[in-house]
C-alpha cells in the first residue's frame with residue numbers, strides 16, 4: 001500500500017463516516033418531524049372532535065329552545081303574528097293578524113288557527129264586558145245535570161276568546177267560580193273606559209208546573225241601545241245555533257242592565273230544564289256556536305249603533 005493510497009483510503013472512510021452520520025442525523029430529524037407531526041395530527045383530531053361535540057351540544061340546546069318557545073309555551077294561546085307571504089301557505093297573504101297557536105302533532109311545529117279573521121287588528125274594535133252569571137255558592141238554575149254557573153263560565157270563556165279573535169278586548173266581571181255581587185258587577189262594568197256593550201251570560205229554567213220551553217231570550221232595561229243589542233244578538237245567535245228566538249224582554253229589577261251605563265243585556269242561552277237543550281248547553285261545540293253567534297251580533301250592533309265599520 002502506498003502512503004497515498006492509505007491517505008485516500010482514510011479520506012474515503014472519513015467521507016463515508018460523514019455520510020453515514022449525516023444520514024443518521026437526517027433519519028433522526030425525519031423521525032422527530034414524524035413524531036411532532038403525529039402529535040399535531042392527534043391534537044388536531046381531538047380538537048375537531050371537541051368542536052363537533054360542541055356544535056352538536058349547541059344544536060341540541062337550540063333545538064330544545066326552539067321547541068320550547070314554539071311548541072310547549074304557546075300552544076292554545078292567542079298571539080299577534082306577522083305573516084310573510086309564503087307559497088307554502090297559499091291564501092294566507094301577509095300582514096299582521098291575531099291567531100291561535102295550535103298543535104300540529106309534530107314535536108317542533110305549530111300551526112295557526114283562525115285564518116278567517118286574518119284582516120283583523122287585535123283590540124281595534126273596542127271593549128266588551130262579559131258577565132258570567134252566578135258563581136261560588138250561587139249556582140243559579142239547575143236541571144238535567146247541568147248547573148247554570150258552570151255553563152255560564154264555560155260559555156263566557158268561549159265568548160271571550162271569540163271576541164279577542166275578532167278584534168275586541170274583554171273585561172270579565174267573574175273570571176272564576178266565585179261569588180260576585182250584582183252591584184259589584186255593575187260597578188266593574190261602569191268603571192271601564194268606553195265599552196261597546198255588556199253581555200251577561202245566563203241559562204234559563206222553568207218550573208215543572210210551568211210547562212216546557214226551549215230557546216234563547218234577552219232581558220234588559222229600557223235604556224238607549226239595550227233593546228237593539230238584545231234583538232241583534234238574538235237574531236245572530238239563533239241563526240248560528242238553530243235555537244228558537246224568544247225575543248227581548250224588559251225588567252226593571254235587573255241590576256246589571258238597569259244600573260249600568262253602556263248597552264247591556266242578560267242573554268239566556270237556553271233552558272237547562274229542557275233535556276235536549278240542556279245536553280246542548282253542556283256541549284263545548286254548541287257553546288262555541290253560541291259564542292260565535294253572540295259575536296256576530298255584537299259586530300252587527302257595533303256598526304248599526306255606533307256607525308262606521
Ligand SMILES: [Zn+2]
Nearest residue numbers: 133140202203
Ligand atoms: Zn241566571
